[in-house]
Amino acid sequence: MVKVIVDDIEVEVEPGTTILNAARKIGGDVVPPAMCYYSKLEGSGGKCRTCLVEVAAGSTADPRPMPKLVASCSTPVQDGMVIKNKTSERVHENRGAVTEFLLINHPLDCPICDQAGECHLQDLGFEHGKEGTRYEEERRTYDPIDIGDKIKLHMNRCILCYRCVYVANQLTDQRVHGVMHRGEHAEISTYIEKAIDNDFSGNVIDVCPVGALTDKTFRFKSRVWFLKPMNASCECTKCAGKAVVWMFGNEIMRVTGRKDKYGEIEDIDGKTAWICNDCRFDKKDVSEWNIEGPRVINRHSVISQNHYLKNDPERDAKKLTGTK
Amino acid sequence: MGRKLLLEHVNVPGIETYEVYRKNGGYRSVEKALKTMSPQNVVEEVQASGLRGRGGAGFPTGMKWSFLAKPEGVPRYLLCNADESEPGTFKDRYLMEKIPHLLVEGMITSSYALGCNQAYIYIRGEYMWVLEIVEKAIAEAYANGWLGKNILGSGYDLDLSIAPGGGAYICGEETALIESLEGKRGNPRIKPPFPAVKGLWGCPTVVNNVETIAAVVPIVNDGGAEYAKIGIGKSTGTKLISACGNLVKPGVYELDLGVSVEEFIYSDEWCGGIANGKKLKACVPGGSSVPILPANLVCKTAEGTDRLMTYESLAEGGFASGSMLGSGGFIVFDEDQCIVRNTWNFARFYAHESCGQCSPCREGTGWMEKVLHRLEYGHGNLRDIDLLAEINKKIEGNTICPLGDAAAWPVAAAIRHFREEFEWHVTNPDEAQKRNFGIASAHVPLV
Numbered sequence: 001m002v003k004v005i006v007d008d009i010e011v012e013v014e015p016g017t018t019i020l021n022a023a024r025k026i027g028g029d030v031v032p033p034a035m036c037y038y039s040k041l042e043g044s045g046g047k048c049r050t051c052l053v054e055v056a057a058g059s060t061a062d063p064r065p066m067p068k069l070v071a072s073c074s075t076p077v078q079d080g081m082v083i084k085n086k087t088s089e090r091v092h093e094n095r096g097a098v099t100e101f102l103l104i105n106h107p108l109d110c111p112i113c114d115q116a117g118e119c120h121l122q123d124l125g126f127e128h129g130k131e132g133t134r135y136e137e138e139r140r141t142y143d144p145i146d147i148g149d150k151i152k153l154h155m156n157r158c159i160l161c162y163r164c165v166y167v168a169n170q171l172t173d174q175r176v177h178g179v180m181h182r183g184e185h186a187e188i189s190t191y192i193e194k195a196i197d198n199d200f201s202g203n204v205i206d207v208c209p210v211g212a213l214t215d216k217t218f219r220f221k222s223r224v225w226f227l228k229p230m231n232a233s234c235e236c237t238k239c240a241g242k243a244v245v246w247m248f249g250n251e252i253m254r255v256t257g258r259k260d261k262y263g264e265i266e267d268i269d270g271k272t273a274w275i276c277n278d279c280r281f282d283k284k285d286v287s288e289w290n291i292e293g294p295r296v297i298n299r300h301s302v303i304s305q306n307h308y309l310k311n312d313p314e315r316d317a318k319k320l321t322g323t324k
Numbered sequence: 325m326g327r328k329l330l331l332e333h334v335n336v337p338g339i340e341t342y343e344v345y346r347k348n349g350g351y352r353s354v355e356k357a358l359k360t361m362s363p364q365n366v367v368e369e370v371q372a373s374g375l376r377g378r379g380g381a382g383f384p385t386g387m388k389w390s391f392l393a394k395p396e397g398v399p400r401y402l403l404c405n406a407d408e409s410e411p412g413t414f415k416d417r418y419l420m421e422k423i424p425h426l427l428v429e430g431m432i433t434s435s436y437a438l439g440c441n442q443a444y445i446y447i448r449g450e451y452m453w454v455l456e457i458v459e460k461a462i463a464e465a466y467a468n469g470w471l472g473k474n475i476l477g478s479g480y481d482l483d484l485s486i487a488p489g490g491g492a493y494i495c496g497e498e499t500a501l502i503e504s505l506e507g508k509r510g511n512p513r514i515k516p517p518f519p520a521v522k523g524l525w526g527c528p529t530v531v532n533n534v535e536t537i538a539a540v541v542p543i544v545n546d547g548g549a550e551y552a553k554i555g556i557g558k559s560t561g562t563k564l565i566s567a568c569g570n571l572v573k574p575g576v577y578e579l580d581l582g583v584s585v586e587e588f589i590y591s592d593e594w595c596g597g598i599a600n601g602k603k604l605k606a607c608v609p610g611g612s613s614v615p616i617l618p619a620n621l622v623c624k625t626a627e628g629t630d631r632l633m634t635y636e637s638l639a640e641g642g643f644a645s646g647s648m649l650g651s652g653g654f655i656v657f658d659e660d661q662c663i664v665r666n667t668w669n670f671a672r673f674y675a676h677e678s679c680g681q682c683s684p685c686r687e688g689t690g691w692m693e694k695v696l697h698r699l700e701y702g703h704g705n706l707r708d709i710d711l712l713a714e715i716n717k718k719i720e721g722n723t724i725c726p727l728g729d730a731a732a733w734p735v736a737a738a739i740r741h742f743r744e745e746f747e748w749h750v751t752n753p754d755e756a757q758k759r760n761f762g763i764a765s766a767h768v769p770l771v
Contacts, residue, residue, distance in 0.1 A: 045514070068721040098718075101718075102683050160683070182679055183689065186679075186681075186686065
């Protein structure tokens with residue numbers, strides 16, 4: 001085990017752990033935001049640069065500070081490393097700049113975007129964004145395209161985190177989803193808009209940190225904060241059948257995987273519980289699901305509006321299910 | 325002066341063919357290395373020579389070679405980076421076009437030193453005719469027993485292949501080059517791990533510039549100590565400089581590191597001065613990605629000492645008043661050139677060549693290009709100049725690979741040294757369309 005200090009808090013982690021995961025072990029607000037890193041997807045991370053942190057001391061053996069800010073999601077810790085995240089002025093400044101870069105071409109369509117309320121870019125913009133934009137040029141625009149009959153791709157909103165590319169590479173059998181073009185013209189594409197024909201292709205929606213990939217069976221049906229997320233399970237031959245159903249009254253509006261507080265799909269029995277397309281898109285009837293109980297959502301999230309009295313899962317459960 | 329190690333026989337007719345090259349002392353280094361030296365000896369010679377990477381970063385080659393991981397049973401690879409695409413740099417093309425066998429010879433000797441049995445030359449897609457020349461040279465080397473199995477009866481095997489790129493600047497970044505060679509999209513990898521540990525197909529890999537590999541030939545022939553005698557301090561040996569712009573005699577020159585910049589620009593032996601009797605306005609001494617220098621800082625440093633063509637001297641004064649030797653793309657501007665337009669042109673290049681992987685570079689380079697376009701075409705305002713300075717500060721150092729820095733430095737330097745000219749573009753938009761600013765008043769040239 002190696003000892004590292006993140007924002008004056010000491011933590012012991014396995015050698016080879018990344019700075020981000022060491023910070024996540026501490027938890028709370030020392031955790032840098034991550035728009036592209038996704039622990040369940042091998043090779044992800046390093047791209048968005050929102051998780052940049054300052055390394056004030058490299059290690060016990062070589063305590064020199066690192067000259068540049070480093071991407072915490074892809075830099076392994078060394079014994080005795082001292083990391084500054086929220087305590088570093090430089091980090092705040094540069095994270096604000098990265099946020100600005102991500103937003104200059106991002107449309108201000110949150111009022112009609114299905115991701116609003118659970119969008120990582122909204123959270124990032126709320127914490128690190130500026131009040132106005134300095135970008136005077138026209139934003140780049142694309143026409144929305146269909147990826148199969150169930151998934152919609154809005155390239156306008158995409159921040160090119162590559163998460164969906166990794167899903168396509170790692171969960172599905174053949175690589176038909178990738179990135180075309182270069183620089184600011186780069187775009188996510190299934191080659192010539194070819195559908196990803198795979199049972200697990202719907203997971204690109206769950207990993208998308210913004211509203212670029214949305215579920216066509218749910219689009220424009222409801223705002224997420226009007227829905228009640230419930231843990232539910234079903235008998236499924238393709239996946240573990242553990243999902244979250246988002247309910248409006250007795251109706252299931254949409255089905256997603258079970259995401260943890262970092263927006264990553266949870267592990268169930270040691271395996272990442274990706275859900276299959278049948279569970280996600282087709283099982284919209286309550287009778288097909290065994291509702292286990294309400295999903296605990298961070299009470300600071302807009303989704304928990306009117307659902308939670310205080311951080312007390314038992315009371316919340318009563319309120320949600322209507323029992324006294 | 326005028327010593328030539330790489331370009332010694334460049335004007336011998338037929339030097340691109342094996343027979344003529346061999347007659348002029350070609351492949352001596354391979355004979356010497358394979359017959360009389362151990363691979364470690366060759367590495368030691370390169371370390372003793374003080375040779376620094378000629379691709380731009382100037383990292384000591386011997387040190388890079390010594391970092392190469394050597395696990396048992398895992399192949400190692402040597403890659404030659406011939407993806408020369410930096411605006412202003414064309415020295416590798418000249419070398420490969422004129423003396424392709426020098427590169428092949430260097431590849432064999434270097435591969436032997438590193439214990440590689442497979443080496444690749446990754447050549448820029450736009451250099452297709454050069455590829456054919458080098459390919460022919462490789463075929464000749466195979467035919468004469470310098471490549472293949474059991475070279476010179478030493479038991480050492482080497483295969484050398486050549487692979488063309490698709491014409492992307494980013495593939496000159498070593499990990500993007502590796503990705504591209506593996507057949508993937510040329511995105512730089514996130515480091516660590518470095519290529520010396522995990523490179524091509526996950527195996528230890530060394531990536532060297534064409535000129536670096538060619539320089540191994542004279543180092544092995546004459547010994548590293550002899551090579552180290554040339555040059556000043558840590559800048560040893562000779563360097564190819566591709567001079568272009570408003571010069572009387574632009575072209576590729578081989579010079580001893582340590583020639584003064586003034587001599588290089590003005591003496592008849594080299595560039596012969598500024599063309600058409602004009603005055604020097606500015607100079608980019610190492611390819612488009614290094615900071616631009618105004619006339620008064622080209623030949624002299626801020627302290628007033630002579631500036632020399634060495635890694636150290638060109639960098640003297642840091643980014644405030646210095647630049648870098650970079651890849652040796654020496655671009656000279658006379659008084660008629662517009663710095664704003666040139667900066668926009670560079671920014672356009674980087675915006676076009678950014679791979680689009682990390683957000684500061686993807687969005688930032690495009691943004692800078694648009695702001696500079698506005699300034700150049702008279703739609704800018706004074707706030708834009710500060711905005712530009714701020715954007716490039718936020719790109720620099722925050723990206724995966726050095727392309728972000730390369731895009732930010734020229735813009736930062738242009739604003740630092742030629743701010744009046746940017747302001748003049750804002751305050752006199754109509755006039756700026758019709759004529760150029762001339763020499764910035766604060767930077768009166770010394771010559």
